Structure formats: structure tokens, C-alpha cells
Amino acid sequence: MERSEAALNVSAANQKMRISLITACYNSVDVISHAMDSVLAQSYTDVEYIVVDGGSSDGTVEVIKAYEERFEGRLRWVSEPDQGLYDALNKGIRMATGEVVGILNGDDFFRHGSVLEEVAKSFSDDVDAVYADIRFVKGEKLDQVTRYYSAKRWKPWMLRWGYMPPHPTFYCRREKFEELGFYKLDYQIAADYELLIRFLWKGGLKTRYINDALIDMRLGGLSTNGVASTLTLNREIVRGNRENGVYTNLLMLCLKYFFKVWELKKLRFLRRG
Numbered sequence: 001m002e003r004s005e006a007a008l009n010v011s012a013a014n015q016k017m018r019i020s021l022i023t024a025c026y027n028s029v030d031v032i033s034h035a036m037d038s039v040l041a042q043s044y045t046d047v048e049y050i051v052v053d054g055g056s057s058d059g060t061v062e063v064i065k066a067y068e069e070r071f072e073g074r075l076r077w078v079s080e081p082d083q084g085l086y087d088a089l090n091k092g093i094r095m096a097t098g099e100v101v102g103i104l105n106g107d108d109f110f111r112h113g114s115v116l117e118e119v120a121k122s123f124s125d126d127v128d129a130v131y132a133d134i135r136f137v138k139g140e141k142l143d144q145v146t147r148y149y150s151a152k153r154w155k156p157w158m159l160r161w162g163y164m165p166p167h168p169t170f171y172c173r174r175e176k177f178e179e180l181g182f183y184k185l186d187y188q189i190a191a192d193y194e195l196l197i198r199f200l201w202k203g204g205l206k207t208r209y210i211n212d213a214l215i216d217m218r219l220g221g222l223s224t225n226g227v228a229s230t231l232t233l234n235r236e237i238v239r240g241n242r243e244n245g246v247y248t249n250l251l252m253l254c255l256k257y258f259f260k261v262w263e264l265k266k267l268r269f270l271r272r273g
Contacts, residue, residue, distance in 0.1 A: 016046055016120070017046070017098070017099045017100055017120055017123060018046050018047070018048060018097070018098035018099055018100070019044070019046065019047050019048070019098050019099075019100045019101075019102060019116055019119065019120065019171070020047075020048045020050060020092075020093075020095075020096030020097060020098030020100065020101045020102070020174065021039065021047055021048070021049050021050065021101075021102050021103070021104055021116070022050045022051075022052065022089060022092035022093065022096065022101065022102070022103050022104070023035055023036075023039075023049070023050070023051045023052070023092075023103075023104050023105065023106050024051075024052045024053075024054070024085055024088035024089050024092060024103075024105070024106060025051065025052070025053050025054070025056070025060060025088075025106030026053065026054035026055070026056055026060070026088075026106075027054075027056045027057065027058040027060060028056065028058075028060050028106040028107060029056070029058045029059040029060045029063060031106060031107040031218070032051075032060055032063050032064065032106050033063055033067075034109050035104055035105070035106055035107070035108060035109050036049075036051075036063075036064075036067050037109075038104075038109035038110040039104065039110070040067075040070060040071070041110070041113045042110065042113055042114075042115060042116045042117070043113050043114055043116075043117050044114075044116035044117040044119075044120055045074075046120075047074060047098075047116060048074060048076065048096065048097060048098050049071060049074055049075045049076070050075075050076050050077065050092045050095050050096060051064055051075065051076075051077040051078075052077070052078055052082070052088040052089070052091050052092045052095075053077065053078065053079035053080075053088075054079075054080075054081060054082045054084075054088055055079055055080055055081040055082070056079065060079075061079050064077050064079075076095065078091070078095075083185055084185070086183035086184070086185055086187065086191040086192075087183075087185055089103060089182075089183055090182040090183055090185075093174070093177050093182060094182075096174055098174060099173060099174060100119070100120075100123060100171050100172065100173055100174065101171065101172055101173075101174045101177065102116075102119065102170070102171040102172075103167070103168060103170070104168065104215075105168055105217070107217075107218045108168055108215050108216065108217045108218065109215070109216055110214065110215065110216075111135065111213050111214055111215060111216050115214045115215075118132075118210055118212060118214070119171050119210070119214075122208050122210050123171075123173075123208075126206055127206055127207065127208045128172065128173050128176055128205035128206045128207065129170060129171060129172040129173065129176070129199065129200070129205050129206075129207050129208075130169075130170075130171050130207060130208045130209070130210055131151055131154075131165035131166065131169045131170050131171075131207065131209060131210070132151065132165075132166070132169040132209065132210035132211070132212055132213065132214045132215075133148065133149060133150045133151055133152070133166065133169065133210075133211075133212060133213040133214070134148075134149050134166035134168060134169055134213060134214065134215045134216075134217055135147070135148055135149075135213045135215070135216050135217065136148075136149070136216075136217050136218075136219055137216045137217065137218060137219075138218065138219050142216065142218065146219065148213065149166055151165040151166060151169070151209060152209060152211060154209075156200050156201045157201075159193075159196065159197050159200070159201055159241065159246065160241055160246050160247065160248040160252065161248070161252055161253065161255065161256060162234070162237055162248075162252070162253040162255075162256040163256060164192075164193055164196045164197075165196065165200075166215065167192040167193075167196065168214075168215045168217060169210070169214045169215055170196065172199065172205070176199065176203070176205060179203075180198055180199055180203045181195075181198065182195075183195055187236050187239075187240070188232055188236065189229060189232050189233045189236055190232075190233050190236035190237050190239075190240055191236075193233075193236070193237050193240050194236070194239075194240030194243065194244070197240050197241060197244045197246060198244055201244065201246060202244045202245065202246075234250055234253045234254075235250070237253060238250060238253065
């Protein structure tokens with residue numbers, strides 16, 4: 001299903017498709033401006049930026065309002081109570097009018113100014129979705145890379161073993177959400193995983209890999225917040241696979257952590273080099 005990079009042959013019309021970019025946030029006053037600045041820094045401007053706030057009380061809404069003029073009509077936002085992250089994302093997708101939908105979490109940011117340019121150039125008539133690599137960062141200046149997650153060798157069969165393309169790098173044609181469904185609200189952590197199983201395995205979407213790290217992600221999100229969240233995540237991954245007719249079990253998922261250890265050792269080796 002994956003198209004090779006060598007096959008990229010995109011017309012000027014495809015490069016000018018509108019991208020609807022969605023940020024879901026709640027009480028994110030300390031980080032939301034960083035995300036929004038990284039959107040403004042993008043060289044690709046045919047972007048509809050949608051911010052869905054969950055009714056923040058910490059000043060997040062005031063920050064969003066302060067950015068409206070800078071986006072020159074490209075920013076749409078709403079602030080109201082919701083049922084959590086996945087409900088907010090569903091709201092954003094239903095608000096979207098672009099051909100392609102992508103997500104930038106409120107505490108993440110684009111790694112460089114050409115991210116959306118790369119995304120747009122990777123779509124062609126036979127591509128339904130694209131995905132890329134991601135970096136996990138920490139430190140006062142967020143310049144310490146603790147993990148580099150590459151999706152270069154990812155294949156749909158790996159979903160049963162607990163591997164998915166980095167969700168924040170997943171851009172998909174909006175029509176596919178209408179066809180295959182939205183994020184399920186009865187998942188606490190892994191609704192994104194279940195959606196990718198539904199889209200990329202069961203739905204068989206045609207994809208293209210972008211050989212670049214598009215997103216820098218801060219540590220400490222829902223799925224990286226301790227042992228309890230890890231257990232919940234893995235149980236929901238098992239459930240998501242089985243609901244879509246794919247067999248897996250917790251033992252199979254545990255094997256992925258050996259690979260993560262190898263990734264960390266490789267990163268330390270590269271730093272020493």
C-alpha cells in the first residue's frame with residue numbers, strides 16, 4: 001500500500017490543496033503559543049487552522065484571541081466543554097473544509113518551517129494519507145532529543161505488534177473520516193491507535209512515507225505518563241485490534257519495549273559519535 005519516495009510526481013494543483021490543521025487544547029497557556037508560532041512559521045500558507053479548546057480557565061483563550069490578527073483570517077477557534085481530547089479532535093474534523101486534515105497537539109510543535117510544504121507535495125491522486133518521523137524532546141529549550149521514532153520501515157501488519165506511524169504526523173483526506181468514521185470516545189488513551197488500525201489496515205488506505213521528522217513532541221502526554229497509562233494503552237491497543245478483526249495479545253505488545261531499549265542505545269551512541 002505504501003508508495004515509495006521515488007514515485008513522487010505531484011502536480012502544481014496537488015501542491016496547492018488546502019490543509020485543515022487541528023489543535024485540541026485545554027489549560028495550555030504555557031505551551032499553546034509555541035505550537036501556534038510554529039504554524040505561523042510554515043512556508044505553506046493554504047492552511048485552515050482550527051483550535052478546539054475545552055473551556056480553559058488559565059488564560060489559554062486569551063492567548064488564542066491574541067493570535068487571531070496574525071493569522072489573517074486563517075484561524076478558526078471554539079472554546080467550550082467537551083468529553084476530552086478525542087471529542088475535541090472530532091469537533092475539529094467536522095469543522096474542517098480542507099481536502100486534507102492533520103493534527104498538531106497543543107503541546108507539540110513543527111520541527112521546521114517546511115513541514116506542511118512537504119505534506120502537500122506528498123499527496124497525489126493515488127495517495128489517501130501520509131505519515132513521517134517524530135522526535136521526543138525535553139529541556140528548558142526543548143533541544144534535548146530523548147528519542148527519534150522513525151516510521152521508515154513501518155508496515156500495516158506491525159499494528160498487531162503495537163507499532164503505528166507517529167499519530168501527530170498522520171495527514172489524511174477529510175473524506176476518509178466521513179467514510180471510515182471518527183475517533184471513538186470510549187477509549188481513554190488509544191483512540192488514535194484504533195483509528196489508524198481502522199484506516200490503514202481494515203480500510204486499506206494508500207499511504208506515502210515522508211522521510212523526515214516533522215514534529216517535536218514534549219514528553220509527558222497521555223500515553224507516556226507512567227506505568228498505569230502504559231497498561232491502559234496496551235489493553236486498549238489489544239481491544240482496538242480485535243474490534244477490527246486483527247489478532248494480538250499483551251505478550252506480543254510487550255516485545256516492542258525491547259526495540260525501544262535498542263532505539264535509546266542507538267541514540268546515545270549517535271550522540272557520542
